[in-house]
Amino acid sequence: MGGCSTRDVIAAVRAGSEAVTEHRDELVRLDREIGDADHGENMERGFRAAVSQVESAPSETPGAVLKLVATTLISSVGGASGPLYGTAFLRAASAVGDVTELDGTAVAAALQAGMEGVTARGKAVVGDKTMIDALSPAVDAAKSAAGSGHGPSGVLAAAAEAAHTGARNTEELVARKGRASYLGERSAGHVDPGARSTALLLGTFAETTGV
Ligand code: ADP
Ligand code: MG
Numbered sequence: 001m002g003g004c005s006t007r008d009v010i011a012a013v014r015a016g017s018e019a020v021t022e023h024r025d026e027l028v029r030l031d032r033e034i035g036d037a038d039h040g041e042n043m044e045r046g047f048r049a050a051v052s053q054v055e056s057a058p059s060e061t062p063g064a065v066l067k068l069v070a071t072t073l074i075s076s077v078g079g080a081s082g083p084l085y086g087t088a089f090l091r092a093a094s095a096v097g098d099v100t101e102l103d104g105t106a107v108a109a110a111l112q113a114g115m116e117g118v119t120a121r122g123k124a125v126v127g128d129k130t131m132i133d134a135l136s137p138a139v140d141a142a143k144s145a146a147g148s149g150h151g152p153s154g155v156l157a158a159a160a161e162a163a164h165t166g167a168r169n170t171e172e173l174v175a176r177k178g179r180a181s182y183l184g185e186r187s188a189g190h191v192d193p194g195a196r197s198t199a200l201l202l203g204t205f206a207e208t209t210g211v
């Protein structure tokens with residue numbers, strides 16, 4: 001149950017970028033149904049830029065990496081998801097401070113802070129059919145896993161599983177925030193793209209973090 005080092009966080013960001021690229025078409029397809037078909041491109045552009053920043057400027061702490069990802073997402077993604085994910089990473093960075101290794105409790109706290117950032121910025125609540133519907137159950141699961149003594153990989157695995165269920169459950173919801181809300185009742189019957197990308201990222205972070 002090792003801690004999560006700066007190098008682990010960089011590896012997770014790189015793997016997240018690869019996963020987003022791998023699932024680009026799926027994210028585009030989901031966003032085509034209830035949005036403007038750019039979520040795959042937005043995520044790919046943002047995370048590619050983040051990886052190139054993180055690899056070119058050596059960061060000394062997990063928090064510094066998270067902060068660099070945040071500012072890069074905010075400046076490189078035009079869609080709603082850029083500032084929202086950017087704010088999540090920024091709050092996560094503040095939550096972890098300048099420690100050099102994250103334990104399970106720190107990872108759970110970072111996820112919670114990230115979700116609070118998305119909420120502060122986008123004002124969505126659970127049930128509005130947004131990334132919050134993946135993040136909120138993920139945070140609950142992460143806190144409970146950390147509370148029962150799990151390290152970063154166990155905490156992220158619990159978060160990822162809950163996020164996947166949360167994302168799947170957005171299918172039946174009617175969107176009340178973001179572009180999909182323009183469709184009203186017609187937004188039901190499709191998984192929310194941002195909830196899907198949140199589950200995808202958390203799943204990837206869980207796979208890359210320790211054993
Ligand atoms: P845009 O809608 O500007 O084209 P994206 O397609 O990249 O941006 O991202 C859309 C996703 O952003 C949605 O699927 C949803 O999960 C998320 N989203 C949009 N508005 C909000 C909000 N107010 N709060 C939380 N998440 C939101
Ligand atoms: Mg879009």
Ligand code: MG
Pocket residue numbers: 036038079080
């Ligand atoms: Mg757009």
